[in-house]
């Protein structure tokens with residue numbers, strides 16, 4: 001059963017429509033009004049993090065090279081003894097690391113290994129396409145009911161439930177474990193951890209990431225190093241926004257009970273973080289409504305602010321499926337749109353990689369034929385993720401013809417996910433609309449039973465400027481969501497809130513780096529925690 005990186009859990013037989021959200025409904029942050037409760041929660045999270053760390057470490061030890069060593073060691077009792085000693089010393093080392101971290105918050109390092117990345121350079125040429133099409137079939141969406149959750153009434157009960165769950169899953173006392181020698185012929189269970197990240201350390205980032213996963217109801221033994229690495233990267237990426245703006249926000253909120261003057265200061269800060277006028281108005285109104293009822297103590301104000309932000313980010317999901325995952329055993333076509341330079345090609349490469357890792361049969365259609373280099377770039381990404389690319393070698397080929405060929409190839413190969421790179425230049429709004437509409441008509445005609453989604457790639461570093469371009473695309477393409485790229489190193493992370501507020505589109509994926517692993521499905525809980533969590 002492969003780990004499905006779109007859902008961030010192991011595959012099940014249920015259809016996407018029947019599934020629960022990939023990231024369960026965000027839980028309310030702990031009410032830390034009582035010091036003892038806060039300490040209990042910290043201890044629980046620490047146990048969780050330790051258990052997750054040990055579990056990852058154990059999986060790493062089962063990597064093929066270690067298995068071979070284990071097989072050799074199995075020949076004599078000496079090998080078993082060595083393995084036992086190794087396990088004992090590693091358990092001690094972890095305890096020491098935890099102690100140091102708790103006392104000094106000093107980052108510590110652990111043993112690492114380098115990931116191996118399969119490379120393939122397979123390419124195929126395409127034939128000329130023919131026929132074109134009739135009508136656009138409007139895509140049917142199944143609206144879903146989303147219940148509103150009363151915040152204050154539930155906070156304490158939910159905190160208790162969360163702590164109980166953590167107690168049930170966390171390992172109380174890490175016992176030194178004897179490593180069982182394994183034979184070289186043993187089948188490796190596919191896990192999400194076969195690639196080892198270079199920064200595997202029980203440091204402050206690991207602890208924070210484990211806490212975020214724990215708060216979403218995850219079990220320590222299911223947590224993969226890649227998820228930890230991703231969360232650390234996301235938090236690091238949003239660091240500029242957090243430091244520039246959000247820390248000030250927290251200090252205003254932390255000065256005392258939230259009042260009218262503080263709300264005015266918050267308004268100015270949100271605008272500076274590129275949250276946008278509409279989204280800022282919404283947040284301020286929600287805060288004002290709350291303080292009319294009662295002044296909020298600092299911790300409660302932060303918790304309430306987080307809830308407002310999460311609700312805003314999740315609001316577009318009221319009209320569509322909360323998860324965004326290709327359906328197995330069926331052709332899914334994802335059209336990737338966006339202006340040049342937004343990160344379309346890179347996003348396609350990263351999505352292809354996620355699809356491949358998650359067990360989908362994937363194909364890429366290079367329909368951005370306006371710029372020859374764009375096709376070459378897609379091919380490089382295809383090779384990196386070991387996914388075939390359908391391209392037309394001719395100059396100024398009709399993008400619709402490439403899409404036609406790509407669909408034919410996908411149907412012939414039983415492809416489950418076809419990713420289509422589309423042109424993004426905006427020399428003329430009418431041309432753009434015509435081209436995107438033509439592509440869509442071909443898709444609807446040639447693959448009428450496929451599940452079609454259209455994703456807009458937006459560069460977060462452009463802030464509000466990017467949004468103006470997005471509005472043009474929102475009119476031209478029947479968009480199902482947004483991919484927000486370049487969240488690493490921007491001080492404009494607040495633009496995510498403006499995107500959902502102004503476009504009323506859900507964010508489906510976020511990119512926080514140029515590497516193949518630097519894109520993941522969006523989770524409002526993780527985003528808000530990375531933005532203003534401690």
Ligand SMILES: Nc1nc2c(ncn2[C@@H]2O[C@H](COP(=O)(O)OP(=O)(O)OP(=O)(O)O)[C@@H](O)[C@H]2O)c(=O)[nH]1
Nearest residue numbers: 340341342343344345346374485486511512513514
């Ligand atoms: N830092 C960072 N850079 C990114 C990210 N995503 C893409 N990039 C970089 O942005 C630049 C443009 O990305 P592309 O994928 O080529 O953008 P595009 O929209 O396909 O642009 P064209 O190829 O011109 O159509 C490249 O240098 C990427 O490496 C990200 O999440 N973080």
